[in-house]
Amino acid sequence: MPMNESWQTAEIPGPKKASLIMKPDIADAMIRRAKRPIMIVGHGIIEYDVEGRPLIDCLIDLSRKAKIPIVSSASTNKEFLAREFEPAAIMSAIDISYRLTDPEWKGLDGKESYDLAIFVGLPYSMEWTILSGLKHFAPGVKTMTFDCVYQPNASWSFPNSTIKDWAASLKGIVENLED
Amino acid sequence: MGRKSVNFSIKEINTDLARFRDLNITIGAITREQWDEPMGPTPFPSLTTLRPWDQRLLKRYKPFYLPFCDLCCMCTYGKCDLTGSKKGACGISMSAQQSRTVLLSACIGAATHISHSRDLLTHLIAASGRDCPINVGGTGVEVEAPITRLVCGIKPITLGDLEPVLDYCENQVTQLLAVTHTGQEGNNLDFESKVFHAGMIDHVGMEVADIAQVSALGFPKADAEAPLVDLGLGTVDTKKPVILVIGHNVPPATEIIDYLKENDLFPEVEVTGICCTALDITRYSPKAKIVGPISWQLRYIRSGVPDVIVIDEQCIRTDTLFEAARINTPLIATSEKNCLGLPDLTHEPVESIISGFVTGTVPGALILDPEKVGEVAVRVAIAMAPQRKKHSALPTKHQLTEWAKKCTQCMLCRRACPNDLPVAQAIRLAASGNLSGLDELYDDCLGCGRCESACKQKIPVHSLIVTAADKKTREETFCLRSGRGAIQDTEIRKVGGPIVLGEIPGIVAFVGCANYPKGSREVAEMCMEFARRRYIVCTSGCSAMSAGMYRDEEGKTAYERYSGAFEAGGIVNVGSCVANAHIAGAAIKIASVFAKRPLRGNYEEIADYVYNRVGAVGVAWGAMSQKAAAIAAGFWRLGIPVVVGPHGTKYRRMLLGRADKEADWLVYDARTGEQVNGGPVPEHLFFAAETKEEAMVMIAKLTMRPNDTSKGRANKLANYIDLHKRLIGGIPPDVYRLVRTPADIPLTMKDEIQVHLAEHDWKEATIPDPTLLSRMVHSRKVA
Ligand code: SF4
Ligand code: SF4
Ligand code: SF4
Numbered sequence: 001m002p003m004n005e006s007w008q009t010a011e012i013p014g015p016k017k018a019s020l021i022m023k024p025d026i027a028d029a030m031i032r033r034a035k036r037p038i039m040i041v042g043h044g045i046i047e048y049d050v051e052g053r054p055l056i057d058c059l060i061d062l063s064r065k066a067k068i069p070i071v072s073s074a075s076t077n078k079e080f081l082a083r084e085f086e087p088a089a090i091m092s093a094i095d096i097s098y099r100l101t102d103p104e105w106k107g108l109d110g111k112e113s114y115d116l117a118i119f120v121g122l123p124y125s126m127e128w129t130i131l132s133g134l135k136h137f138a139p140g141v142k143t144m145t146f147d148c149v150y151q152p153n154a155s156w157s158f159p160n161s162t163i164k165d166w167a168a169s170l171k172g173i174v175e176n177l178e179d
Numbered sequence: 180m181g182r183k184s185v186n187f188s189i190k191e192i193n194t195d196l197a198r199f200r201d202l203n204i205t206i207g208a209i210t211r212e213q214w215d216e217p218m219g220p221t222p223f224p225s226l227t228t229l230r231p232w233d234q235r236l237l238k239r240y241k242p243f244y245l246p247f248c249d250l251c252c253m254c255t256y257g258k259c260d261l262t263g264s265k266k267g268a269c270g271i272s273m274s275a276q277q278s279r280t281v282l283l284s285a286c287i288g289a290a291t292h293i294s295h296s297r298d299l300l301t302h303l304i305a306a307s308g309r310d311c312p313i314n315v316g317g318t319g320v321e322v323e324a325p326i327t328r329l330v331c332g333i334k335p336i337t338l339g340d341l342e343p344v345l346d347y348c349e350n351q352v353t354q355l356l357a358v359t360h361t362g363q364e365g366n367n368l369d370f371e372s373k374v375f376h377a378g379m380i381d382h383v384g385m386e387v388a389d390i391a392q393v394s395a396l397g398f399p400k401a402d403a404e405a406p407l408v409d410l411g412l413g414t415v416d417t418k419k420p421v422i423l424v425i426g427h428n429v430p431p432a433t434e435i436i437d438y439l440k441e442n443d444l445f446p447e448v449e450v451t452g453i454c455c456t457a458l459d460i461t462r463y464s465p466k467a468k469i470v471g472p473i474s475w476q477l478r479y480i481r482s483g484v485p486d487v488i489v490i491d492e493q494c495i496r497t498d499t500l501f502e503a504a505r506i507n508t509p510l511i512a513t514s515e516k517n518c519l520g521l522p523d524l525t526h527e528p529v530e531s532i533i534s535g536f537v538t539g540t541v542p543g544a545l546i547l548d549p550e551k552v553g554e555v556a557v558r559v560a561i562a563m564a565p566q567r568k569k570h571s572a573l574p575t576k577h578q579l580t581e582w583a584k585k586c587t588q589c590m591l592c593r594r595a596c597p598n599d600l601p602v603a604q605a606i607r608l609a610a611s612g613n614l615s616g617l618d619e620l621y622d623d624c625l626g627c628g629r630c631e632s633a634c635k636q637k638i639p640v641h642s643l644i645v646t647a648a649d650k651k652t653r654e655e656t657f658c659l660r661s662g663r664g665a666i667q668d669t670e671i672r673k674v675g676g677p678i679v680l681g682e683i684p685g686i687v688a689f690v691g692c693a694n695y696p697k698g699s700r701e702v703a704e705m706c707m708e709f710a711r712r713r714y715i716v717c718t719s720g721c722s723a724m725s726a727g728m729y730r731d732e733e734g735k736t737a738y739e740r741y742s743g744a745f746e747a748g749g750i751v752n753v754g755s756c757v758a759n760a761h762i763a764g765a766a767i768k769i770a771s772v773f774a775k776r777p778l779r780g781n782y783e784e785i786a787d788y789v790y791n792r793v794g795a796v797g798v799a800w801g802a803m804s805q806k807a808a809a810i811a812a813g814f815w816r817l818g819i820p821v822v823v824g825p826h827g828t829k830y831r832r833m834l835l836g837r838a839d840k841e842a843d844w845l846v847y848d849a850r851t852g853e854q855v856n857g858g859p860v861p862e863h864l865f866f867a868a869e870t871k872e873e874a875m876v877m878i879a880k881l882t883m884r885p886n887d888t889s890k891g892r893a894n895k896l897a898n899y900i901d902l903h904k905r906l907i908g909g910i911p912p913d914v915y916r917l918v919r920t921p922a923d924i925p926l927t928m929k930d931e932i933q934v935h936l937a938e939h940d941w942k943e944a945t946i947p948d949p950t951l952l953s954r955m956v957h958s959r960k961v962a
Contacts, residue, residue, distance in 0.1 A: 014249025074873035098243040129245035129828035
């Protein structure tokens, strides 16, 4: 399957397409370079495991290690609470993404705007449209997706991957951040 | 009596209080002696008349654009790349282009309803005469056409009076469509204002259609006890000849019923329907059966059950002729808008048409005479049934497995599936004889067939799903309360107070198409939850069907469990798409009948009332069509928020408030004229939820209004907090923004909320007598 085609075959955006995260280092470098990253987590994460561990645990590790606040959308929050992890905010994906388009918005803590937004686990087409909104209307925010399929409207996206390859990459990202 | 036309001369006067249009209207018998209410400031508004009102709303609810394409290809300058801050060759920006697309969509939707309305009205006038009185609810409904009265400032008395109303609508939609031409409007918010205008005009068109058909076809008239009718594939008696009607414009279907009745054939023949024609045919005869929403088209046709298919207009699969031919079933097209390349046999003798169908020489035909359709459809169904023997296009279970073995696991089916369903995995299982995966997909499958088009192995994927789920399809035996039409004025008087004060926590209307993220069941579950919580729940269109396609733990459907009255805990099916007008009409009647605000040509004041006081929310969980866009826009202009499902983000933009910006929420306190914080309610005007759970919590929040009394706010907060705790976890993070005084706090949650308020440095605020219109201030302190 082509790595950088929209996972939904017909959802082709236009000339500006996401760069591929071919190696964990690429994502790590972006995360390290970001001054104010944020992660927006949708309910789809519940379906996935990363090498035997629930994806949500992997994201919690990532959040803690890289100090990336998590915004939990919708019912995903219950999964975080069940793990005694308190997301930085419970907000709908639409709400938080809309705020990211406001350059005056100083973030959840009122300190500074975010410069990197990582998305994972939203329904594919909803994440696609939201990332499109940010691509066009949030020039100060880079976006990255951690799903196992290509999201062309992000700044960086994983390629369309097998679960095995994707899980290995994601694990690599988290492990590298420990260094 | 001849056709009426509107003759009006307009002298526009702008005063500091209002824009006033001195209209001299002559429309046959309309209004002259029958309605002594003085004319309001904005009858027959033009494109810009209500622009100031729209600007007020749009200042608060700004578009969050979600472009579905980076390009514009609408003229030969294109394609133009509008990425980021780039402009098109015509100078348009991405934001304006997105709003332009929304306007185009709303125009298509409004034009579709209005054209449907026109065809229907012309037919009904031909059958019943221009003098046929409008009667939508006998003495229980004095305000028979709240939207028409509000927008146009006229009170229609007969069917003939509705013609000039449609003249106005047609004129406005033409003007609006012209706005979308290259090099016309260039400002995104002006496009948005025109979207609202298209929506309002759409609501007028829908109202005309429904009050005309309710009056002339004897549909239930504002009847809370409209009959329960059969719903679901399993209710169809397949031993009989079966007629399938699909679409929205009911006359061909009513003629089928008439022919059956006149010839004592009704017991012998099944009349079944999909989409809104199905809803309306059961309003005409409760013996007709509803198969399901639009997503049931492929599965039902391929089952081979229909012996003749009659289509009219809107939301009909454009490959119906192809699908009908696969099961050897003749197709009758009945609308000029949907000819499908078929020969026009309107003027052929009935016998010859029937013979062409039965001998198979004519697979389909266009017949533009509904009465002729009635006879032909019935006689063809009876003649075809024995020779077709319900010839199905679905594979047997053995064939299914053989097909599945051809699968190469290329994943193209899944990549084509709008719901990203794990189709390939299910087919892999099926290849080994295990059909459980495919069976599971059935509930979430939209029946779009995209998986099949994508498959290079030509595997009929959707058919495989339907065959695997044959037990489920047989068990689809539900019921639905036939569309009741309008809400009675008496009901409005009873619930008006409790709604405006917030004691009834809100009106939640589940409307629109079936492009659901996870099947029909979610709509049924949401309806039941809100009815259980004593909201007034309204349903219409495909959502009305979905609401009935589920049984609770006691085996009851929503319509069996809850009353059909417009009351706390009622589930009120108003009818087909065009009956949505009655939901907007109910909100308008709360302002006019209950609160006695002047109605006639007085849009701004009524919308201001509804927006600030009537806790209504529309939910279009599977909104798909351009009509849905227009319907939503009509609600927005009235200040009624709309929640859509995740596919709704493809409507190009949301309209979102910013609860964190206090300055956005200023209202006038009508008592003092001061501008005060009315609170972030309702927080959004157009919002896409990711999941059912998120939607339910948002719906509960969006019913709040600045006018809520403390008792009312406490009730709304109790529902909001309870749903949030149950579905999302914990107290909602924004309760402190929604509590205005200690009396707003729900008693049972007092302790935990007080802790929350203390954490957020909460301060008490006053509850205003809210309005966005300075002219509504009682004392004239405002500059
Ligand atoms: S309408 Fe404007 S943006 Fe669109 S193709 Fe034409 S010039 Fe380009
Ligand atoms: S598209 Fe066809 S061949 Fe490919 S996985 Fe789907 S069913 Fe199999
Ligand atoms: S028919 Fe069903 S399974 Fe196939 S693409 Fe459409 S929704 Fe998906």
